[in-house]
Amino acid sequence: MEQLSKGSSTEHVKMFINGEWVNSSSGSTRDIVNPATGEVIATAAEGTAEDVDTAVQAAKYAFYDGGWWDTPAVERARLLFAAAQSLEERMEEFALLETLNNGKPLREARYDVSDAIACFRYYAGLATKPTGQTYEVPDGQQAMVVREPIGVCGQIVPWNYPLLMSVWKLAPALAAGNTIVFKTAELTPMTAVKLFEILEQAGFPKGVVNLVLGQGSVVGQAIAEHHDVDKVAFTGGTATGRKIMEASLGNLKKVTLELGGKSPNMVFADADMDTAVDYALFGIFANQGQVCAAGSRLLLEESIYDEFIERMVEKARHIRVGPGLDERSQMGPLISEVHMNKVLDYIKIGKQEGAKLVLGGNRITEGKLKDGYFVEPTIFINTTSEMTIVKEEIFGPVLVVQKFSDEAEALRLANDTIYGLAGAVFTNNVAKAYRVIKKVRAGITWINSYHPTYNEAPWGGFKQSGNGRELGTFGYEAYTEVKQINNNLNIQPTGWFDEE
Numbered sequence: 001m002e003q004l005s006k007g008s009s010t011e012h013v014k015m016f017i018n019g020e021w022v023n024s025s026s027g028s029t030r031d032i033v034n035p036a037t038g039e040v041i042a043t044a045a046e047g048t049a050e051d052v053d054t055a056v057q058a059a060k061y062a063f064y065d066g067g068w069w070d071t072p073a074v075e076r077a078r079l080l081f082a083a084a085q086s087l088e089e090r091m092e093e094f095a096l097l098e099t100l101n102n103g104k105p106l107r108e109a110r111y112d113v114s115d116a117i118a119c120f121r122y123y124a125g126l127a128t129k130p131t132g133q134t135y136e137v138p139d140g141q142q143a144m145v146v147r148e149p150i151g152v153c154g155q156i157v158p159w160n161y162p163l164l165m166s167v168w169k170l171a172p173a174l175a176a177g178n179t180i181v182f183k184t185a186e187l188t189p190m191t192a193v194k195l196f197e198i199l200e201q202a203g204f205p206k207g208v209v210n211l212v213l214g215q216g217s218v219v220g221q222a223i224a225e226h227h228d229v230d231k232v233a234f235t236g237g238t239a240t241g242r243k244i245m246e247a248s249l250g251n252l253k254k255v256t257l258e259l260g261g262k263s264p265n266m267v268f269a270d271a272d273m274d275t276a277v278d279y280a281l282f283g284i285f286a287n288q289g290q291v292c293a294a295g296s297r298l299l300l301e302e303s304i305y306d307e308f309i310e311r312m313v314e315k316a317r318h319i320r321v322g323p324g325l326d327e328r329s330q331m332g333p334l335i336s337e338v339h340m341n342k343v344l345d346y347i348k349i350g351k352q353e354g355a356k357l358v359l360g361g362n363r364i365t366e367g368k369l370k371d372g373y374f375v376e377p378t379i380f381i382n383t384t385s386e387m388t389i390v391k392e393e394i395f396g397p398v399l400v401v402q403k404f405s406d407e408a409e410a411l412r413l414a415n416d417t418i419y420g421l422a423g424a425v426f427t428n429n430v431a432k433a434y435r436v437i438k439k440v441r442a443g444i445t446w447i448n449s450y451h452p453t454y455n456e457a458p459w460g461g462f463k464q465s466g467n468g469r470e471l472g473t474f475g476y477e478a479y480t481e482v483k484q485i486n487n488n489l490n491i492q493p494t495g496w497f498d499e500e
């Protein structure tokens with residue numbers, strides 16, 4: 001990275017292609033904004049389809065001619081451990097930068113960085129563990145099954161967890177021996193750029209990891225379309241996921257998708273109410289609600305409906321909204337003005353469609369927060385399944401609450417969605433908890449908690465929330481091809497075409 005000349009003190013960040021830090025082939029740049037103040041904090045190179053092609057060719061060369069795919073697993077593990085170590089040494093720097101660029105409260109950014117370090121270590125450890133299989137088959141043959149890297153992987157991530165989403169993608173793909181063309185969200189390149197500095201210093205060979213910055217419809221689209229990209233792994237909105245799938249048809253590349261959600265959080269009358277209230281708020285207001293797995297639909301059993309709402313709203317009133325860099329802040333700004341306006345539009349629609357607003361609903365327009373993109377924690381009650389705010393992902397601090405009378409109705413409401421990313425149930429009845437969670441059509445579920453997720457377990461969605469899984473051994477396997485090798489133990493001609 002370098003400082004721009006001509007008297008500007010704004011940092012300028014470049015792309016990392018074929019082992020070099022470079023500007024865009026078009027010379028274009030983009031302003032990067034602090035969402036807490038609206039101020040420009042940096043400029044970033046704005047890549048082009050040509051830059052994507054250069055990066056893909058570098059990744060292809062590094063994979064085949066460079067021999068990366070044949071690098072011993074123990075060496076790939078060493079490099080990933082080195083990256084984890086550097087990230088740990090620079091933890092606070094990364095947390096501060098993440099908050100500056102994304103807006104999230106520092107305590108969340110610190111959590112993300114430590115999770116990213118753990119993810120590198122998990123896959124560094126896993127790199128040397130995969131085993132193959134052998135089968136007893138007829139005809140004097142032996143069959144073996146081995147896993148091999150897929151090749152050049154395009155990876156595209158969103159802005160809500162810029163560092164963590166990057167590591168979730170990079171670590172398993174590198175552990176499995178692939179080369180990478182990576183794209184951050186255009187709004188949040190800062191920590192990914194620093195992360196690529198770390199990968200460079202760790203010693204990944206030239207061309208193995210490439211970073212192209214820029215717009216989704218240009219850089220992302222070019223990655224998804226490119227015929228020398230063997231797999232594309234995408235995290236983002238469901239509509240974009242559909243475009244990626246279409247763009248990938250040209251060479252039928254492998255596609256994994258981590259998409260949106262509108263996840264149900266069900267609370268039964270026999271739940272521990274303090275715990276359920278606490279997690280209901282954490283489920284929707286962590287990261288300002290900009291979480292794919294957010295518990296954005298709260299379903300309450302009717303006998304506790306009024307009391308639960310009263311206690312939850314009272315607690316939510318005291319959430320401290322402020323700049324993420326202020327240690328006291330519990331909720332920060334939304335990512336951008338455009339996104340904030342989208343969230344405010346949903347709030348307007350909620351009111352128009354007859355939902356009852358019991359908390360928040362506004363942008364904060366006074367005092368120190370007026371130039372940032374701050375929206376109050378917002379809660380709607382008396383909502384119905386037909387309402388737009390119940391059906392669509394808002395991706396902001398907006399909770400919609402519905403009432404149910406029994407288990408069957410809770411499940412009917414919970415599953416009444418095109419999404420299937422996450423879901424939770426709160427009850428002290430063990431059998432009911434398991435009975436209910438088993439019937440939730442979602443990939444990530446919790447009993448008596450919301451949000452905790454671990455590198456060891458697979459992450460991904462049912463229905464239109466995605467395709468494939470990240471994390472855990474499933475996430476590793478998603479970056480491999482499976483090959484069968486048949487070994488003839490009885491070397492002699494078949495005689496198939498011999499004359500009688």
Ligand code: NAD
Nearest residue numbers: 157158159184185216217220221236237240258259260292
């Ligand atoms: P988005 O789909 O607009 O953008 C995500 C990424 O895709 C960005 O890097 C963007 O530049 C790129 N992109 C945009 N158009 C593209 C195109 N035509 N071709 C290729 N790439 C393109 O999403 P967002 O607004 O950045 O993020 C919010 C969405 O991400 C929400 O729907 C959220 O639920 C989802 N999300 C899902 C997960 C998960 O694990 N399932 C995690 C985080 C976010």
